[in-house]
Amino acid sequence: EQDLSQISASIAKSKKVVLVTGAGISCNAGIPDFRSASGYYSLAQNQFSDMKLKGKDFFDAIIFNSPRTTQAFFTFIANMRSCMLEACPTPTHQFVRQLKDSKRLLRCYTQNIDGLESQIGLTIGTTKESDVVQLHGDIHKLKCMSCFEQFSWTASHIESIYSNELPLCPSCAVRAYEREQAGKRNLGVGVLRPDIVLYGEDHPHGSEIGNCAANDIKSGPDCLIIAGTSLKVKGIKQLVRAAAKKVHELGGVVILVNVGTVSYSAWKDVIDYHVIADCDNWVADLLQRQP
Secondary structure, eight states: OHHHHHHHHHHHHOSSEEEEEOGGGTGGGTOOOSSSTTSHHHHHHHHTGGGTOOGGGGGBGGGGGSHHHHHHHHHHHHHHHHHHHTOOOOHHHHHHHHHHHTTOEEEEEEOOOSOGGGGGTOOBSSSTTOSEEETTEEEEEEEETTTOOEEEOOHHHHHHHHTTOOOBOHHHHHHHHHHHHTTOOOOOOOBEEEEEOOBTOOOTTHHHHHHHHHHHHHTOOSEEEEESOOOOSHHHHHHHHHHHHHHHHTTOEEEEEESSOOOHHHHTTTOSEEEESOHHHHHHHHHHHOO
């Protein structure tokens, strides 16, 4: 109780807040997490049990190793996106918006690909003006695997996937037709894939995200809130440690809110307060305590 009051007081006086969020902030919107018994890893493994793949393999670049697993990936992602389209922002998303409205949000770095932040007027991108940086891509975008042009989903893309066909890049198709008309060699047409970052892949905007994080840390954050993540991914660990170091230099606090625990020995010098709670419940408690 005393800790919760101290956390509330620290956040209330902070001027530059950085958030790092994960699947836990979207669970109450009806979007599963990844690692729990009812999470996406289990769902993928159960839906395609005949493929003898681990659930995590559906989010690894190895999924493209065969046409069969590639098709399974597309089907699973189409279902996943359908679920995310029906979701609405949670109180934790609204809390991020409140920080922006009070001009105290430095940046929100999210591991989530659901894009729920955009529904409440938060801008997503990697520029200085962006409110939210998506660390693992955006499920609502498609990208050509050949020319890398980005597209929005259409009904025909969904139809192709559920007909066990892969959606093709219209720009590549136009170029292929023009080359054919000119009597040139056909270079083929690229496949459109979800614009999300899988294990084993480099982030296509990695350098921009790195610059964004470096600039944010340089600008002096005085509070770091980590919400809804178990801090398992290497890049997230690095971001949290770097941001926490700066926050501590400025006398600020680092708070982790998650239903699960993290290794005490690994994080004891990084995280000041670990609130084991549902993120939305914590936000409700926090708002009650603040003047």
